[in-house]
Amino acid sequence: MAEVQPLGAISPGPRVLLPRIGALSGIRRQRRPAEWPATLGRLGSLEIRLATSAAEIRRAQRLRYKIFYEEMSAAAGLVSLITQRDLDEFDPICDHLLVFDKTSAGSPANVAVATCRLLRQDVAERRGRFYTAGEYRLAELIDRHRALRFLELGRSCVLRPYRGKRTVELLWHGIWSYAVHHGIDVLVGCASFEGTDPDKLALPLSYLHHYASAPQAWRLGAQPRRYIEMNRLPKRAVDIKAALAELPPLIKGYLRLGAYVGHGAVIDRKFGTTDVAIVLPVAAINTRYIQHFGPAAGRYAA
Numbered sequence: 001m002a003e004v005q006p007l008g009a010i011s012p013g014p015r016v017l018l019p020r021i022g023a024l025s026g027i028r029r030q031r032r033p034a035e036w037p038a039t040l041g042r043l044g045s046l047e048i049r050l051a052t053s054a055a056e057i058r059r060a061q062r063l064r065y066k067i068f069y070e071e072m073s074a075a076a077g078l079v080s081l082i083t084q085r086d087l088d089e090f091d092p093i094c095d096h097l098l099v100f101d102k103t104s105a106g107s108p109a110n111v112a113v114a115t116c117r118l119l120r121q122d123v124a125e126r127r128g129r130f131y132t133a134g135e136y137r138l139a140e141l142i143d144r145h146r147a148l149r150f151l152e153l154g155r156s157c158v159l160r161p162y163r164g165k166r167t168v169e170l171l172w173h174g175i176w177s178y179a180v181h182h183g184i185d186v187l188v189g190c191a192s193f194e195g196t197d198p199d200k201l202a203l204p205l206s207y208l209h210h211y212a213s214a215p216q217a218w219r220l221g222a223q224p225r226r227y228i229e230m231n232r233l234p235k236r237a238v239d240i241k242a243a244l245a246e247l248p249p250l251i252k253g254y255l256r257l258g259a260y261v262g263h264g265a266v267i268d269r270k271f272g273t274t275d276v277a278i279v280l281p282v283a284a285i286n287t288r289y290i291q292h293f294g295p296a297a298g299r300y301a302a
Contacts, residue, residue: 041173043166045103046113048174051096060096060115060155061085067157072194073272086155093127094119094154097174099167113162114171117155118178124152132190134223135266136277141188141220148185151178153278156189156250168253179282187259187280188220190266191251192273198228198265201274205265206233207243208251208276214260220277222264228274230265251276258284 039049051057064086068074080086099114121142124130130152132138142150153175158167179187193201209230214220222228244252262277 040097040177041170043170043173045101046099046162046167046170047102047110048097048099048170050174050178051098056098057091057096058085059112060098060117061087061091063098063112063115063159064155064157067159068271071160075270075272090119090131090154091117093123095178097171097178099158099162099170099174101162114158114167115155116153116171116175118175119152119154120182120184121150121152130188132188132277135190135226135268135275136262137221137223138188141218141279144217145186148281149183150186150188151182151184153187153189156191158249163249168249172253172257185282187278187282189278190275191248191254191278192268192271192275193248194273196267196269196272196274198230198232198267198274201246201265202232203238203243204246205230205274205276206235207238207240207247208261210235210238211240212255212259212261214262214279218260218279218281220262220279222262222266222277226266227264228267230261230263230276251278254278254280256286257289258286260284 038052039047041048051060061083062085065076065080065084068086069076069080074086095118097116097118098112100110101113102110119130121130130138130150131154132152156171158171175187178184193204195201198205209232247255257280259278259280262279266275267273268275
């Protein structure tokens with residue numbers, strides 16, 4: 001996760017006042033197209049949909065706060081402490097996927113159990129930049145593939161009791177539905193390991209370096225001032241089974257789909273994580289997953 005300018009440090013000029021207010025209130029700039037169904041898909045008791053109101057975006061922000069700040073070791077600023085929400089100036093320009101458990105007794109409106117934030121290239125370029133650009137040299141990758149459309153995935157998280165195949169699969173169904181609808185060619189973003197000591201993550205980082213590094217055409221390097229070496233063990237010393245066991249579920253999901261990993265890790269002190277870049281060209285997605293979800297994303301359509 002990239003470090004972005006704290007809300008309190010942003011000068012309240014006319015160009016940034018609305019983004020600040022939007023992040024705090026959940027104001028939404030991108031609306032769900034009228035032709036989209038209210039629900040993108042269902043799998044058992046789980047349902048996925050795009051947030052279409054300030055209230056739903058606040059639910060995504062509260063879920064992120066619960067996981068990143070309460071369960072993990074992110075350092076909350078004053079605004080997040082007061083609101084009990086993870087928020088930043090990117091929230092108002094992003095679309096937000098939410099997975100709900102419709103049978104949970106926690107709330108009459110169902111319980112949000114997973115979320116993912118989506119930022120399209122056309123929106124990012126109009127508003128300034130991608131979030132990932134704070135950690136990785138994303139502009140260079142985009143310049144090499146100017147004919148393609150990029151989509152950034154971020155702030156992905158799942159409540160602990162739901163961190164199994166079904167939830168991640170439904171989340172991916174929502175992402176795939178969105179990508180198909182918008183004609184996306186490349187998915188990018190950062191994925192995180194808990195902890196900020198790369199030596200303690202030597203095995204999984206080395207595994208990713210030796211077995212999942214992006215080819216030159218898709219190489220995405222860390223910003224030089226933030227670069228952390230991932231090649232910490234020789235290939236012969238990597239226990240593949242043990243390394244896979246240490247990979248977070250979301251990273252394993254990316255790899256199963258056919259994703260590449262960027263060059264160099266990045267330490268995110270604010271979130272207490274070690275991040276790696278993920279690059280997933282749609283053309284590289286394993287064909288069996290295309291067949292599984294359907295070329296038109298119809299497998300779990302509501």
